[in-house]
Amino acid sequence: MYEKPHMTVTNCIMAAEDYFPITYKVNVIEDVMKIGFFVWATVGLALIIALILVYSSTVRELKNAKHIRDNIFVSDKVNTPAVYGVIKPRIIFPSSITDKYVILHERAHIKRQDNLLRIIAVTVACIHWFNPLVWLFLKLYISDSELACDEVVIAKLPRSEHKEYALTLLRHTESRTVYASPFGGAGVKTRIEHILSYKKLSLLSVISFIILTVFTAYFLLTNSGG
Numbered sequence: 001m002y003e004k005p006h007m008t009v010t011n012c013i014m015a016a017e018d019y020f021p022i023t024y025k026v027n028v029i030e031d032v033m034k035i036g037f038f039v040w041a042t043v044g045l046a047l048i049i050a051l052i053l054v055y056s057s058t059v060r061e062l063k064n065a066k067h068i069r070d071n072i073f074v075s076d077k078v079n080t081p082a083v084y085g086v087i088k089p090r091i092i093f094p095s096s097i098t099d100k101y102v103i104l105h106e107r108a109h110i111k112r113q114d115n116l117l118r119i120i121a122v123t124v125a126c127i128h129w130f131n132p133l134v135w136l137f138l139k140l141y142i143s144d145s146e147l148a149c150d151e152v153v154i155a156k157l158p159r160s161e162h163k164e165y166a167l168t169l170l171r172h173t174e175s176r177t178v179y180a181s182p183f184g185g186a187g188v189k190t191r192i193e194h195i196l197s198y199k200k201l202s203l204l205s206v207i208s209f210i211i212l213t214v215f216t217a218y219f220l221l222t223n224s225g226g
Helices: 028-061 102-109 114-127 132-156 159-170 186-198 201-222
Strands: 067-068 070-073 082-084 092-094
Touching: 028 114, 067 132, 082 102, 082 114, 092 102, 102 114, 102 159, 114 132, 132 159, 132 186, 159 186
Parallel strands: 070 092
Antiparallel strands: 067 070, 082 092
């Protein structure tokens, strides 16, 4: 019968099951990674499923919204004007009273494809749910999209109507909807300050900015190998 040779190697850290032949136990790090992957996939999938269920429920509730004109509808299921849908987006008001400033804002959302981009952003956040920075970036993105649409609208309005646009914003409550683009969205105070302080760039400012951009690009490209 074969006897194991005597060896001076000790198994004090219990990393091996036996001395000869050496057969190591299951790698602890590998087990941790497998558990971590399972937790990540489970939570991420649960968040995405919840998002789909909420979106589907909202679509069913707004299916019977009353048509007013063009792509403008009214429904008592919403509490603030917003754009719903991606392929055929609809502007839905909570009452039959529409507002031209709200319509201009929501049409800016439609032109920018904000609902589609918002769904993509939320899906990415669900996949990277463990990273707190992702949720911060999502919040900032939603706020920036509202500011961008405000700027599109006030750039077309005369200065005398900027205050009325800001007052219209105040009359609408905030919405926490993640899959729609509401008029009274995130950061109302910041948006009002931005609206009231907005100034169009002068022709000189635009030309100066273009020259600076071209000069910077040329400088970086010509010195990239230096």
